[in-house]
Amino acid sequence: MKLSKPRIPPLPESQWSAEQRPGFEAAKKGKSAISNAVVFNVMGTLGNHPIAAKKFNVWAFHVMGDTSTIGAREREILILRIGWLCEAEYEWAQHAVIGRACGLSDAEIERIKKGPDAPGWSEHDALLLRAADELHKDACISDATWNGLAKTYNTQQLMDVVFAVGQYNLVSMVLNSFGVQLDEGLKGF
């Protein structure tokens, strides 16, 4: 972890609103909409700014939900790669669990750290990793990578590639800067 204790701690239970309570209880038990892992530390931290969290979740559930047009396995490759590049250990730990549930093998998850040139990737998977690398470095996907992806992806899918990486770059900034600590039972890098 970049920070060993939170700069902004999760909202203590005594301060939960009635509206926040069901979501936080589910997150503590590992029964949230997106994961069967405990995700309270991030949700409870965002809970310090309830109106922002509410609006954030609407957009976050585009990227993680069924209006995103890219396959869940492919989405998780993008998210794990940008989380790795940003050194956001909390993001990595949560999405290693989610990625496994979406069909990524342990070997693939480990190989995401090595990047697009590591042996073993399909051409399409390597393009996804390259897209994340280019967005991280240049805030733009190169012509070669764009045109490679556009051979199989439609317009909405290409847009969702950028949205997934951009959103989880934002999430990495949030996790690193607020000092969100790993939830119980989670394994980091």
Next chain:
Amino acid sequence: MIKLSSMSLGCMAMLGLLLASPAHAQSAKNKSPDPTTPRIPPLEQSQWTEAQAKELAPFKDGAMMFGTKLKAYNVLGTLAQHEAARQKFNVWSNHVMGDTNTLPPREREILILRIGWLCQAEYEWGQHAVIGKGVGLTDEEIARIKLGAEAPGWSAHDALLIRAADELRKDAMISDATWNALAKTYTTQQMMDVVFTVGQYNLVSMALKSFGVQLDEGVKGF
């Protein structure tokens, strides 16, 4: 003599430009140039739904948004290619640009212009130079955002905002020094909104550049 001094002025201007170029742009010699035509063009008017027509049409000529009259069709029309995403994106985007963001608008715009500059997202810069002027940034301050936190003239607080954006772009994290200094005057929610604002416009920069969104007519770039 006159020639010499104008030459050295030219050199100084070039040096200034070099200094003003973000590290990312300098190191990115091998990357392909940003698209000069859209990769994803704005949705054709003939394809608008009734609801989209109502929302999008006014921005072709300029409509009030964020307290300023803006021509912003090229970005809004491009996002309309993915309507379900656009609707959810707008909810979050309206936190960052709206009245639930706890940062004063002038400070928000310093963050947005700086991350737009670091990402070399000219469309973002063009729009937010107009919005920034509408919320109290001077032309001189807007130009100085390109030079960064060390440029003479910033208040300590403004310099911290610029530094926060720089650190978030480079390390995806605000340093202890910058965080602690900002936290002397900012509340918890304001600290959160600093990161949300920079993160959101880092995402917007990626979208604008990767989709090849072109400047709207009459909007000035860098």
